[in-house]
Amino acid sequence: MPAPHHDVVVAGAGPAGLSAAAACAAAGLRTAVVAGSLSPWPATYCLWADELESAAPGLGLDPAAVAAAYSPTVVRTAAGGERRLTRRYARLRNDVVHAALLDRLQGSGGELVPGRVTGLRAEGGREVAVLADGRELAAGLVLDARGGGPGTAQQRAWGEVVAGPVEDLVPPGGALLMDWAALADPAAPPAFLYGLPLDDGTVLLEATSLAARPPVPLADLRARLTALLGAHGLRPAGGPERVAIPLDAPPRAGGAGTPVGAAAGLVHPATGYSVASSLRLGPRVAAALADGGAPAARGAVRAARPRTTAGLLGLGLEVLLPLDTAATDAFFAAFFTLPERTWAAYLDVGSSPAAVAAAMARTFTALPPAQRAHLLRTAARLGGTRAAAVLGRPRAAPRRPGRE
Template sequence: MTPTVSSRERWDVVVAGAGPAGLAVAAACATRGLRVALVAPHLRPWHQTYCLWADELDAAATALRGPAGGPALGVRYPETVVRTSSGQRSLGRGYARLHNDVVHGLLLDQFATGGGVSLPGTVTSVTEDAVGQQVTLTDGTALTAGLVVDARGGGPGSAQQRAWGERVTGDVGALVPSGSALFMDWVTLRDPATPQPPVFLYGMALDDGTTLLEATSLAARPPVPLPHLRDRLHRLMAEAGLRTAEDPERVAIPLDAAVRRGAGVPVGAAAGLVHPATGYSVATSLRTGSVVADAVQAGADAAAVRALVRGARRRATLGLFALGREVLLGLDEEQTDTFFSTFFTLPPSAWNAYLDTGSPPSAVAATMWRVARALPPAGRRSLATGVVRAARPRRAGGT
């Protein structure tokens, strides 16, 4: 039953969107005693496969569950491997896959226990006047809030990461080492006789005994067609004698979508916080909840909260990542393999910094410099060409 709200009610926070970022903000605000309304078409658990580093999952578990404990928020893979033409390498950092139903249920329970009110629908406009920020829903419902958090996702973007995933049965030991997550394999899907877009194999064991395998295009403009990824993965499955267990998973992540503008405070993909060169976002989204809630509780206005979510330092970091994305877009299969062969020979502190949107720009710039110095001459020339190309203005997208 849809709750009845009065247009005269004033909310401390109205959250538009119930993805990981939106629900994390709504739950954190409600647990702090703020009056929160959450507007979303539905509150069903997320269907995407969300992954992050194991230490990021540990940090999220501590922040979301507190000392009370409870069910595991995800499954951990103690070893993470990368495979390039130079060989297989263990990264020395654990990987993790989110248990969507557990995390979603935990956040929803925190939201409800804190007195949050959910309204089914879609926000069509956010404006601001002397009274506060005004939200209008498609059915005409109007809400007034001290702060509106926009978690409705980003735009389409001209560059995308795409993947075709299959849950398979059969012997995958040669592809995904037991107990490990296969982070990147730039070798197995390649056909040396046929130049193709750079695509890597990604994989991990699932709770039901199947294995998720994905043919993934890290970044491409225009995006690599999903049927191309499907066909390359299916050829591998046929060669390895693997069978499909469930429906496929189709992934399309915009990497250069414009930040949502307007009176609300964007979070998650709406704030451009999808990593522009890797597509990762869920760890950042889960961290955002407490940041926003603490600021609102302390009396911060929209401008102050916006600066916390996407301040000057983070914008500088994202700008460097966007440069890295543009460089990757111009590399062919061999050049991409060489790039990552070099990238993961750096000290873990260097490549870890490059994979986190919360890293200081100085650390990201240092990693980019180290990669450039470590590449062979041909790789440095490709990198230089990519940097020059990235400096040219584009008409669409943006970070």
């Protein structure tokens, strides 16, 4: 029996899958998305307001309706004090975004197929998604949006909602992007406090380990957050948020299907973020598929994450991982002294390698001499010819044979 034919089948309906499917359907492509769950996404998703504003029109979204925007965005470090960033931070209203993308998908004739994809295969110039119940969906292109694979390094966070406001921690109307001083403990792995007012007047506070290999146990982050809440006379007022994001999972490779979102390695190796990149990518894939077919769509996916940029950001992660609390604090104090466009480029997996290398070099230059030396020693331990070059050292020291 011939399998039904679509232009595109999307496996998975997280932010990457649903936005790509909605964009494809709206571009007039015969689209089906296989969704394991039909509920709005449970995680709290944030991105920069300008990223949402630039991605939203392509998805037919109204940025003011689908997200809460914050100002100021605050970073606190022991080394640099409080810095108020003018770049606004935003939190997606998942129920609104999810419903709007579903409407766009189904209103444009796209099909929502509840189920699980158990296999993908290429067959006679088309691709086929095999579902757990035995159904098969064939298409010119299958987008694999089933999420990222496991990694050895992870971002972890434990979050609690508290009755707001908590103005000594989170600025009114603003977002606390990172406070490296609030949870500082030289005997524990580096962790920062993250905080956002929610729509109901409560505030989400999270103890976050930015990046660690092996990952920091969630119980440790919970204990650190609980101690902080106790010190401020605060109590949890809702269910916890548990965050575990693999940071170094490679893109799914081999076999049929084109990965998008976390499956494509779009997760930023230092921040764990991928939602903005995925929202931006969906309409680009749709346009490429409509204009140039599957090869053009695969090209659009590759362009979302330039390989050299990914290599540099991966190196940046390796440099961050061994830093202790003081060095991490000093690193971010320096990083946020850079011009906004410089640090913003570092936080985007789609940036050019030159922009990322420039941010790395400028951060290095902005560090105090002791922290620069610390970073160089760390880079050298990594086998640092490349690292030293990126960090702006005129000439890398030759590696001695037999020394790692």
